[in-house]
């Protein structure tokens with residue numbers, strides 16, 4: 001039984017800029033580091049009692065957003081609000097709120113030079129909803145030796161320890177910032193399964209940042225996609241999942257159906273073509289497609305993620321490749 005209800009969180013036109021600063025290069029000479037804008041007017045919500053996937057490419061602004069949720073930093077402009085539904089407030093220097101928020105990063109916040117058991121005791125004292133038996137069960141599952149110091153664990157085992165802390169603390173707002181880094185595939189999937197099972201038993205709000213979209217998408221009920229400091233998409237996951245549609249079948253029929261739509265991806269296998277388009281296909285079009293031997297399906301989040309976050313240079317490259325693919329067909333059809 002959780003002591004506090006799941007928290008919600010909200011960003012309202014949030015900007016985070018980093019001022020110009022000085023840094024030393026390898027030769028020991030000071031040089032000026034230009035300022036940058038990490039978040040450029042972010043407005044979105046993290047619904048209470050749901051698992052939200054915070055997706056974005058490297059440098060998109062995910063960690064900066066998560067640092068704001070945990071009150072590790074303040075926005076340069078705008079408002080960040082956290083708390084139970086209907087009672088959202090600024091978490092900055094509000095220990096009543098921040099003690100109910102847990103941000104877990106790769107490697108975790110651990111006592112590096114004492115045995116793992118010391119870190120477990122630390123969290124047992126700090127976190128009112130800590131489940132010691134569950135923590136022990138998870139560490140056994142992930143084969144993390146309790147008598148080792150975290151500093152002597154492999155990268156993947158350190159991540160497994162961090163994931164264990166995040167799960168066993170059962171914080172009303174639990175944030176995983178790419179905590180799976182370094183874990184091998186079986187450990188990552190064991191973590192995802194444990195997260196889903198424990199979340200079902202102990203409802204809370206979870207935000208999980210990731211760029212491993214394909215393998216994490218099944219976890220999400222809500223998705224926030226950020227790109228270069230801006231929100232590209234913030235929607236219930238079910239709606240996002242049905243946005244990218246695949247059309248597979250005879251090339252001419254597929255091309256006719258895809259005409260005028262935003263094509264995310266194209267693959268040709270002899271006389272058969274498969275294209276992925278952004279958007280749904282109406283029932284009427286799907287029936288017409290079926291009559292021409294075209295199968296209509298839904299793509300996962302990954303296609304949408306790749307398409308919506310592609311840089312203009314990458315998009316130009318993709319268009320050029322597509323044009324080159326189309327060229328021999330045109331010549332051959334003359």
Ligand SMILES: Nc1ncnc2c1ncn2[C@@H]1O[C@H](COP(=O)(O)OP(=O)(O)OP(=O)(O)O)[C@@H](O)[C@H]1O
Nearest residue numbers: 018036037038056057058059060061062063064065
């Ligand atoms: N302390 C800082 N000083 C200056 N710029 C920073 C600082 N922290 C982050 N940034 C910049 O802010 C932007 C967003 O960084 P952030 O770490 O939030 O991205 P991210 O989406 O978490 O990336 P990744 O997936 O690579 O971890 C990047 O351009 C980064 O260089």
